[in-house]
Amino acid sequence: MRRAEAFLVLLLCLYWTGAQGESGGLTGNDITQTEIQSEILGVKSTSDQTNITPDIWAELKELRDMAIEHSVELRNSKSKMEKLEQENTAIQARLTASEHKNEVLENVVKELQRENTVLEARMNTSENEVVKLKIESADLLDRVTSFEDKNKVLEARMNASENEVEELKRQNADQPKVAFSLGLTDNGLIGPFDTDITLKFSKVITNFGQVYSPSTGLFTAPVRGAYYFSFTTLDGRSNVFRRVYLYRNDKRVLFSYNYSSSHRESVSNSLVLQLEKGDVVYLVLPAGHSVFDDASDFTSFNGFLLFPL
Structure with missing residues (x-):
């Protein structure tokens, strides 16, 4: 029965120690084995029985060390949680900015797609006009070539006629007027x-x-x-x-x-x-x-x- 009472006193001490550590009070390093032993001894003085075995002290020490370790881990976990929350906030902000950028990019892409469609239509029209102009140019080239051939024939005939006229003039000039x-x-x-x-x-x-x-x-x-x-x-x-x-x-x-x-x-x-x-x-x-x-x-x-x- 006394052993159970001593164990409950130890648990209360550990709880109080953890509460002081979380509220900025005493840390696990400030609690010494002597203090715990004093608290236990106080309990012992009020107790009717004083024959606690050495094994309990070893277990209490082990439990104390575990409590201190858990308290440190809790504080480290809280710091990590706060850091993770800050990182999460930053990530959410970045995600929000990225989503805004993505929305802007999507609008830009849509505008570029619309412009691309317009340009493609204009390009198709231009290509059709180019094809039409090529056909017309080929037709004009054929007509020009035909005209050039005809002009060459006419020019040859004109040259021949001019030569004949010159020859007739020469003959007429040489021919006596009788x-x-x-x-x-x-x-x-x-x-x-x-x-x-x-x-x-x-x-x-x-x-x-x-x-x-x-x-x-x-x-x-x-x-x-x-x-x-x-x-x-x-x-x-x-x-x-x-x-x-x-x-x-x-x-x-x-x-x-x-x-x-x-x-x-x-x-x-x-x-x-x-x-x-x-x-x-x-x-x-x-x-x-x-x-x-x-x-x-x-x-x-x-x-x-x-x-x-």
Whole structure:
């Protein structure tokens, strides 16, 4: 019975010691074995029995050490708990900040996604426009190439035409200007004569190249070529033959005549001659024939160069 009472006293001491340690009072290190023994001895003095065995002291010491150790562990655990609570508060604050940041990031991501969608749509539109422009550019390039080819053909033709024009100009410049148109006289009737005479056309209407001589009545070819000649004669008499000859050099090449009883009837003819340079052409009035001319140029002689040969 006394042993139980001593044990209860020891437990009360341990409880009081732990309470003092938690409230800032005495620590476990301040409680000495002597104090505990004194408390136990006080209990012993009030007790009727004083024969506690040494084993109880050893157990009490062990219990004291355990109580001190548990008290220190409780204080350390409280410090750790406070530190953990502070860390937990900091972590919660960081989590709150992270959640806010995540929300902001989510909004940014959503905005970027929206902008990306808009940009993708614009990119698709731009790509379609680029494809369309490429097609149009290819079509324009084909058309330009076609125009360039046509222009090259036209340019070649133009160059050829210009060359031909230049050649014609050169030929025309090199070609002598040969043409004449003549009237015989203003004196009326010429002839008849006893011999053949060369008609000398004294009225020069045109004489390009000065190829006809009114003083001799001869046309002289300046170049080898084809020449055209024509003439018309009028006789003022009636009931007579009307004749005229065209000569090249000393050879008669054309003989024209008619007979009429009417008054003032004409004779006309024309031909093309190939002449060498220096050949002469003239009209001859046969003996016994006459011609008539006045200001009306009833009797005329004409000729010109067709082309050189």
